[in-house]
Amino acid sequence: MAGADGGAAVPVGRMPIAEPSFTVGIEEEYLLVDPETRDLAKEPPASLMAECESALGDHVSPEFLKSQIEVQTGVCGSIAEARNDLAGLRGTVARVAGRHGLAIMAASTHPFAAWRGQVHADKERYVVLAQDMQVLARRLLICGMHVHVGIDDDDLRIDFLGQIPYFLPHLLALSTSSPFWEGEETGLKSYRLSVFDELPRAGPPEMFDSYQEYERSIAMMVDAGLLEDASKIWWDVRPSARFPTLEMRITDMCPRIEDTICIAALYRCVCRMLYRLRRENKSWRRYSRLLVNENRWRAQRYGTEEGLVDFGRGAVVGYCELLEELLDMVAEDAAHFDCVDEVAHARQILAHGTSADRQLVRYREVVAGGASHEQGLRAVVDLLLAETAQGL
Numbered sequence: 001m002a003g004a005d006g007g008a009a010v011p012v013g014r015m016p017i018a019e020p021s022f023t024v025g026i027e028e029e030y031l032l033v034d035p036e037t038r039d040l041a042k043e044p045p046a047s048l049m050a051e052c053e054s055a056l057g058d059h060v061s062p063e064f065l066k067s068q069i070e071v072q073t074g075v076c077g078s079i080a081e082a083r084n085d086l087a088g089l090r091g092t093v094a095r096v097a098g099r100h101g102l103a104i105m106a107a108s109t110h111p112f113a114a115w116r117g118q119v120h121a122d123k124e125r126y127v128v129l130a131q132d133m134q135v136l137a138r139r140l141l142i143c144g145m146h147v148h149v150g151i152d153d154d155d156l157r158i159d160f161l162g163q164i165p166y167f168l169p170h171l172l173a174l175s176t177s178s179p180f181w182e183g184e185e186t187g188l189k190s191y192r193l194s195v196f197d198e199l200p201r202a203g204p205p206e207m208f209d210s211y212q213e214y215e216r217s218i219a220m221m222v223d224a225g226l227l228e229d230a231s232k233i234w235w236d237v238r239p240s241a242r243f244p245t246l247e248m249r250i251t252d253m254c255p256r257i258e259d260t261i262c263i264a265a266l267y268r269c270v271c272r273m274l275y276r277l278r279r280e281n282k283s284w285r286r287y288s289r290l291l292v293n294e295n296r297w298r299a300q301r302y303g304t305e306e307g308l309v310d311f312g313r314g315a316v317v318g319y320c321e322l323l324e325e326l327l328d329m330v331a332e333d334a335a336h337f338d339c340v341d342e343v344a345h346a347r348q349i350l351a352h353g354t355s356a357d358r359q360l361v362r363y364r365e366v367v368a369g370g371a372s373h374e375q376g377l378r379a380v381v382d383l384l385l386a387e388t389a390q391g392l
Contacts, residue, residue, distance in 0.1 A: 020275060022337070023150035024082050024268050025245070026260065027072045028090070028253060029063050029143035030104040030388070031113075032097060038381040040067040040113040040141075041102050048100045055092050062121040064129065064140050067113075069093060069104070075150070075243075079265045079339040087257060091392040106260075106388040107355060108143050108178035108192035108252040111363075111377045115141040115182070128228075136199055142192040143253045145175065147264045148245035149271045154211035157239050157246050160274050161214075162207040163284040167270050168236050168250045169295035169308055170326060171263055173319060174346060175251035176303040177355035183377060185363070189303035189356040190252050193296075196234070201227075204292050205235040214239065236296075246271065250296075255355050255387035262345040269330035269343060276332070287311055303354050320350060359383065 032041040032048075043066055052060045052069065063070045071089040076082040094104050118141055120126050130137045151157045176189035188194065196202055208214040218230045227233075230241035236250035248267050254260040277283055295308045304319040323346055327334075334343040353361070362383045367376040 017153050017156050017275075017278065020152050020156065020271075021150040022268060022272055023075045023077060023148075023245075024079065024264060025073050025075055025148040025243075026082055026086055026264050027070060027146040027148075028086065028106060028260065029068055029070045029145070030090075030093065030106055030253075031110055031143060032067050032069060033103050033105050033110070033381065033385065034101070035103045035385065038112075038378045040110055040118070042067055042117060043119055044097075044102060045100055048096060048102070051096045051099075052093055055096065056089060059089060060093065062123055062126075063143075064120055064126050064137070066119045066121055067141075068143060079261060079268070079337060079342050082264060083257070083261045083342075086260065087392050090257065090388070094389060094392065103385050104388055105381070105384050106143075106253050106255045106257075107359075107384045108190065109181055109195075110141065111180040111359070111380045111384075112183040112374070113141065115139050133199065139195055139198065142178065142195050144192065144196075144249060145251045145253050145260055145263070147248045147251075147267050148240060148243060149248070149268050150244060151246050151271065152244050154239075154244075156275070156278070157244070158208050158211045158214050159278070159283070160246055160271060161205050161237065161239065162286045163274055164237055164246070164248075164270065165204045165292045166284060166287055166295075166311075167326070168204075168248070169292070169299040170319075170322065171248070171267060172250050172252070172296065173299040173302075173304045173308070174266075174349050174354060175254055175259070175263055176299070176357075177252040177254060177359070179356040179360055180363075180377070180380065183373070185360070188301050189305075189354065190300045192252055193250075193300045199234055201232065202234045203236060204289050204296065205237055207286060211239075252355070255384050255390075257391050258342075258345055259349055259355075261342050262349065265334070265337070265339040265342040266326070266330070266346060268337060269333035269339070270326075272333040272336065273330050285311075303356055304350055305357075323347070323350060355384070355387070358387075 032044050061070050073085040120130050178190050178192040181191045237248050240247045307316045307318045310317040334340045359380045363376040363380050366379040
């Protein structure tokens with residue numbers, strides 16, 4: 001994983017920056033499923049959300065579609081704290097859904113549900129989104145997992161915004177969970193990204209020389225009436241519009257909570273690794289959107305199976321080798337954050353397959369055993385529901 005430019009000195013006059021807090025927060029989006037039909041609950045009872053809000057306060061909220069629900073952990077000082085917080089949120093939402101005859105699914109697409117006929121939530125933000133984006137919004141029957149890492153200095157967040165896209169395809173590949181769309185095997189491990197990329201202001205982020213330049217760009221768009229605020233910027237990673245964090249948004253939802261925690265830990269460690277380079281007057285090389293997009297596509301298409309391009313070597317390298325290089329690169333940071341085991345779990349994901357891999361195996365096994373296409377898809381739903389409930 002060549003790419004750290006050892007000769008890239010920090011410009012003269014730039015003052016040393018104190019180590020960021022590197023707090024961590026995780027957002028997950030779930031699908032609400034009828035366990036009998038295995039289809040989505042298009043209009044779940046309003047009492048379900050009310051009961052969740054009563055139990056969890058502002059840590060739970062409606063998502064764009066009524067068949068979705070979102071949770072957000074608190075600001076966590078450790079990965080262990082984030083895991084406990086997330087498990088509590090998942091468990092509470094799952095129990096409330098169960099009392100209403102439903103189940104939650106932590107996957108980025110439903111194997112066979114149709115986007116047509118879904119109903120968006122009444123929240124004002126989503127009403128505006130539906131009006132602005134039309135069919136693009138109506139197709140958003142997808143769920144993602146976002147990770148916030150606390151980086152207090154504004155300019156440092158923007159500095160990292162330009163460096164970190166290199167690593168995002170590596171994280172996406174580990175998270176893939178959307179190989180099916182409306183009953184079709186798409187041939188992609190993350191079809192969710194194709195749906196999301198239809199929106200404007202999606203994809204890899206722009207590069208800025210300073211936080212002031214970023215703020216001027218956002219202010220110009222707001223003043224022109226193009227968007228209400230920076231929360232309508234939907235890049236793969238972005239400075240949060242609400243918190244002093246760098247929010248990673250590229251990854252699919254992971255049914256297994258330990259996979260979510262692994263990816264969150266890896267992202268946090270990469271952020272600190274970039275800070276260590278900065279402390280040594282070095283930086284990770286910034287690569288063009290052209291190159292980053294190629295690895296993004298490979299991760300979206302193949303997951304971990306076909307490898308990614310190592311731009312330093314100018315060649316496609318097997319994902320296993322790239323993962324080992326990444327784990328070695330952030331070993332100091334994993335030890336610093338006391339999350340060595342959580343980061344090392346990436347090897348288990350690679351060994352046992354991502355959710356997309358497991359979904360495809362289950363579907364093909366069931367169909368090969370004589371079941372119909374529809375029965376195979378329902379078996380995938382059962383797998384996803386079972387994995388979502390593990391470890392809670």
